[in-house]
Amino acid sequence: MKTKYFKQFLALVGLALMAVVFAGCSSTSKTSANSVTHITYWHVNAQTQGGATVDELVKEFNKTHKNIKVTAKYNPNMYKGLMQNLQSAQASGKVPDVTQVGWAYDNYFASNFKYMTPTDAAKKFDGNDKFITDHFTTKTLSFAKDASKKLVGLPYSLSTPVLFINKDLLKQYNVDVKSLDTWEGVQKAAKSINEQSGKYGLYIQEPGDTWAQQAIMLSNGADIQKGGKAAFASENGEGAYKLYQEMVTDKTALHTPWAQGMDSFVKGDVAMAFTTIAQASHIKKGASFNAGAIIAPHFEGHKTTVPVGGSMLAITAQDSTQQKAAWEFEKFMFKASSSVTWSKGTGYLPPTKDALESKEFKDYVGENPMLVPAVDTLDKAIPWTSFPKNGLQAEQAMIDARDKILSGSDISSTLKSVQEKINAQQ
Numbered sequence: 001m002k003t004k005y006f007k008q009f010l011a012l013v014g015l016a017l018m019a020v021v022f023a024g025c026s027s028t029s030k031t032s033a034n035s036v037t038h039i040t041y042w043h044v045n046a047q048t049q050g051g052a053t054v055d056e057l058v059k060e061f062n063k064t065h066k067n068i069k070v071t072a073k074y075n076p077n078m079y080k081g082l083m084q085n086l087q088s089a090q091a092s093g094k095v096p097d098v099t100q101v102g103w104a105y106d107n108y109f110a111s112n113f114k115y116m117t118p119t120d121a122a123k124k125f126d127g128n129d130k131f132i133t134d135h136f137t138t139k140t141l142s143f144a145k146d147a148s149k150k151l152v153g154l155p156y157s158l159s160t161p162v163l164f165i166n167k168d169l170l171k172q173y174n175v176d177v178k179s180l181d182t183w184e185g186v187q188k189a190a191k192s193i194n195e196q197s198g199k200y201g202l203y204i205q206e207p208g209d210t211w212a213q214q215a216i217m218l219s220n221g222a223d224i225q226k227g228g229k230a231a232f233a234s235e236n237g238e239g240a241y242k243l244y245q246e247m248v249t250d251k252t253a254l255h256t257p258w259a260q261g262m263d264s265f266v267k268g269d270v271a272m273a274f275t276t277i278a279q280a281s282h283i284k285k286g287a288s289f290n291a292g293a294i295i296a297p298h299f300e301g302h303k304t305t306v307p308v309g310g311s312m313l314a315i316t317a318q319d320s321t322q323q324k325a326a327w328e329f330e331k332f333m334f335k336a337s338s339s340v341t342w343s344k345g346t347g348y349l350p351p352t353k354d355a356l357e358s359k360e361f362k363d364y365v366g367e368n369p370m371l372v373p374a375v376d377t378l379d380k381a382i383p384w385t386s387f388p389k390n391g392l393q394a395e396q397a398m399i400d401a402r403d404k405i406l407s408g409s410d411i412s413s414t415l416k417s418v419q420e421k422i423n424a425q426q
Helices: 002-033 051-064 078-092 103-112 118-125 130-135 138-142 167-172 177-181 183-197 211-218 235-249 258-267 277-286 320-333 336-346 359-367 369-378 391-406 411-425
Strands: 037-043 068-074 098-102 154-159 161-166 200-204 270-276 291-295 309-315
Touching: 037 051, 037 078, 037 320, 051 068, 051 320, 051 336, 068 320, 078 098, 078 103, 078 391, 098 103, 098 320, 103 309, 103 391, 118 130, 118 320, 138 154, 154 277, 161 167, 161 177, 161 211, 161 277, 161 369, 167 183, 177 183, 177 291, 183 200, 183 235, 183 270, 200 211, 200 235, 200 258, 211 235, 211 270, 235 391, 235 411, 258 270, 258 277, 270 277, 277 291, 277 336, 277 369, 291 369, 309 320, 320 336, 336 359, 359 369, 391 411
Parallel strands: 037 068, 037 098, 200 270
Antiparallel strands: 098 309, 154 309, 161 270, 161 291
């Protein structure tokens, strides 16, 4: 009997040992599976402004990088909405690894969030910063620097506002395109079209930022900020909003959220749309009329001055392994082929030298003349105003001022009140 129990004991021990062996195999298999580094990419690109292209690029990256898997997450309400979500994520300790940061928030982002600079990433993971110096011009990199001249991210989306036009409507109602180089000319044309057709003459984009409105003020000789302080409540700033308010009041300009406004233009219910060149692909795909684009207008006696639009990609990963994977993903996104794919899918201008100079992009511009005014304006674009402290509150205050003015509020007192509010927070 003892022998029988002893044999049973040995059998049990043997089973236990086998379990340990298989457990070890299972652990090894799990470790192997975990060799794939998962990272998240937060962006602001809706389907009408590059969302499908984001998905395409991420899919291609995942296909060609077996040890890294990127998951893209769309954040609504543009860059302000993403910054708000990032605040919550940082508070919970669950931040994304790569983040698309709008130019209006470069100082705010640098002052309030933890990130790895591109220079540090390049030196740590490549051993040098050759990738940065080889791909970007000094001016393009300047857009991604904070107030202390530190490179925060790498320029990704570059755009300027342009005036998209429905050539068929302009021709039908005898509007000379050459008259649209000034805002006064745009106002006159919009009024004429409205009186003859009942259609709106103009739509100016109204997303969760005031980029387009800042461009209008700048093109009337106004400053948005001066010496680190808000300065738009000037005679020129008020004059720009006066024309804008008049057009909304007399129904020659449409006042509505961005998506609805662009839908109205694409459907042919609005003759002109002042918005980012990044809407070019959406307009080309959706419009049934002959669409075109011209350089952003200026006010009489002034010159066209526009802030550069778009964004940079910043590494917000905190773990070294995640940071390395994030850097690999960024380098893929800045390949010439990826940049041109991005441009074709949106209308944004490529941020890198090799992409801008590539035959593929030049051929694309040749086939899509709507991009030409944006390309021509880019060299003259200035940085988008970025307030370092309370940047979210500053932008929201300017949005509130826009909406109040377009609803009929007094322009002078509204702008002065908001300017004082912003400066008190800086």
